[in-house]
Amino acid sequence: MNKQSIEINTKLEWKSEFDTDIFRIDLEHRIFLELIDSFRIGILNNYDDERLLRMINEIEKYQEFHFTSEENFLIDIEYPNTHKHQLIHLDLMEKLNIERHNTRNFNEYLNFIYNWFVSHTLTEDKKISDYIKDNKIGTNTFKNININDGK
């Protein structure tokens, strides 16, 4: 997979190729992409180191949450490679950890985390989507979310 270099002035947009067509997973992926984009904006606006580090913390926490909910989902749909997927998540978290401590600057981290997000959604999570389609499993979790409720 070719690594893309981020154009710091351009918003990180959702692409159709990211879609897994599983509502909840797509929703969480969109939030994750938004978090990365907020980090891009932070760098662009010269936030100080302390504030950018807090944003990295938030990204790490969200990623942990996302992996946990994804693993729960896999168990519920009796996905055959759940354990393998869990191990991949652990490896991804290791990479994230190392990168956080080893990158020389925030720009490098931004590029890493975006490419990391893309590779994760396009490979492993696509396999989940294929399994759901092949087995005609219905997934309704979170489908009723409407953030405009009450307005």
Place this chain on the structure above:
Amino acid sequence: MMESSVRNVLIVDDIIDNVKIIENLLLKNERVNTYIATSGEQALGISRNICFDLMLIDVRMPDMDGIETVRKLKSQTPNKDVPVLFLVAKMDKDGISRVFENGGADIIYKPFHYESSLARIKVHLDAFCQKIQLKKMLKVRDRFFTVLAHDLRAPFTSILGLSEILHHRFDQLDHEDRKTQLKVLYESSNKAFELLSELLEWGANLKSVMTFNPERQNLLAIVEECQTILKYLLNEKNILFETSVDKACVVMADQTC
């Protein structure tokens, strides 16, 4: 207490970047020698002749995992009682529960958080070094009691012996003999009492050593004193006692010991 000594820390993780992150953190903040390995096998190889003060081991490693590595480190190297901190991903629920079942002292979570990781490492390093220090002090104390018992036995031997003679053969002894024996009895009691007083004082002040004040002493005078103490006891058992000490011989010794 042991602040000045450099501690030995073992770091094992199959991903060298993780090892380096921890190693740099330690070298920047603590006085440590680090030993690193990227597999259980390698860790065992370098550990055969080294006593560590702390071992940091990744749980999830290919081939030999962290738990197995620790089991072997504890049974095959001189590191049986050394505390182990396992490196575990925060998400790795299975790893976390296995760690505490298998004798892990604590966990360093990944992603690493510098302050809390360092604090945990410091706590266990200090605790282990204090434990070793305490063991050494207990050994010193035991040796001290042995010496003390020995020192107390000497004056009591003469007190018992002389009082026995006085008690059983009072009528057979002339006036001079009685006087000398009572004098020796008094001196021996005094010596035992001095030793006990010093011990009490030591206990109260919790001094780690008893005072030792060596002075120049004439050896012949000391031997003659012993001879006076022993004379009656030896006579009693028909033992002949001869001394041949140079009059001018001087030794450095503490009178109370």
